[in-house]
Structure formats: C-alpha cells, structure tokens
Amino acid sequence: MAKEELIQFEGLVTEILPDARYRVQLDAGHEIVAYTAGKMKKNRIKTLAGDRVTIEMSPYDLEKGRLIFRHKDERPSTPGAPRGAPPRGGQFRRR
Numbered sequence: 001m002a003k004e005e006l007i008q009f010e011g012l013v014t015e016i017l018p019d020a021r022y023r024v025q026l027d028a029g030h031e032i033v034a035y036t037a038g039k040m041k042k043n044r045i046k047t048l049a050g051d052r053v054t055i056e057m058s059p060y061d062l063e064k065g066r067l068i069f070r071h072k073d074e075r076p077s078t079p080g081a082p083r084g085a086p087p088r089g090g091q092f093r094r095r
Contacts, residue, residue: 004060006057007057008055008057009028009054009065010026010053010054011024011027011053011055013048013049014031021033024055032063034055034065035065035067040067040068047067047070051071051073052071053067053069053071054068
C-alpha cells in the first residue's frame with residue numbers, strides 16, 4: 001500500500017491553458033488546474049473545453065491534479081456524413 005492514496009474526481013473542462021494544462025470545474029464546485037497524464041500524452045488524446053474528465057489528485061495538494069481519462073460523449077458528427085466515417089478533409093491526400 002502506498003503512503004498516500006490518490007483521490008479521483010470528475011469534472012468539466014472549462015478552459016484550455018498553455019503547456020497541456022486545463023482549468024477544470026469539479027462536480028463538487030471547486031476549480032483546479034490539471035495537466036494531462038503520461039498515457040494521454042503518449043496516445044495523443046485531445047481534450048477540448050466542455051469535455052467530461054476524471055481527475056486524480058494527491059490529498060496533500062488539492063489545487064492541482066492529473067487528467068487521467070476523457071469521457072466519451074455522444075456528439076453529433078458532421079451533418080450528412082455516415083456514422084463512423086472519417087472527417088472530410090481537402091481534395092488531395094498528403095503523403
């Protein structure tokens with residue numbers, strides 16, 4: 001068992017800050033600054049304002065946290081595009 005257990009909270013990203021940091025409004029009402037965890041950086045998971053996220057925090061510092069999971073939501077895709085189709089880009093493909 002570790003010295004301290006990490007606490008997990010859920011919240012909503014309200015603002016994107018420089019250096020892969022985000023301002024997150026927790027469900028409890030507190031506002032914190034969070035950074036992306038290593039797995040999210042490695043897999044290039046993009047997070048936008050308005051996304052629901054899970055935050056991991058140390059009990060010693062409740063002002064900062066680590067963004068560990070972005071919850072999927074049912075956003076409507078591009079109108080007229082079939083479900084699961086890649087986004088339409090330009091006319092030519094890059095090599």
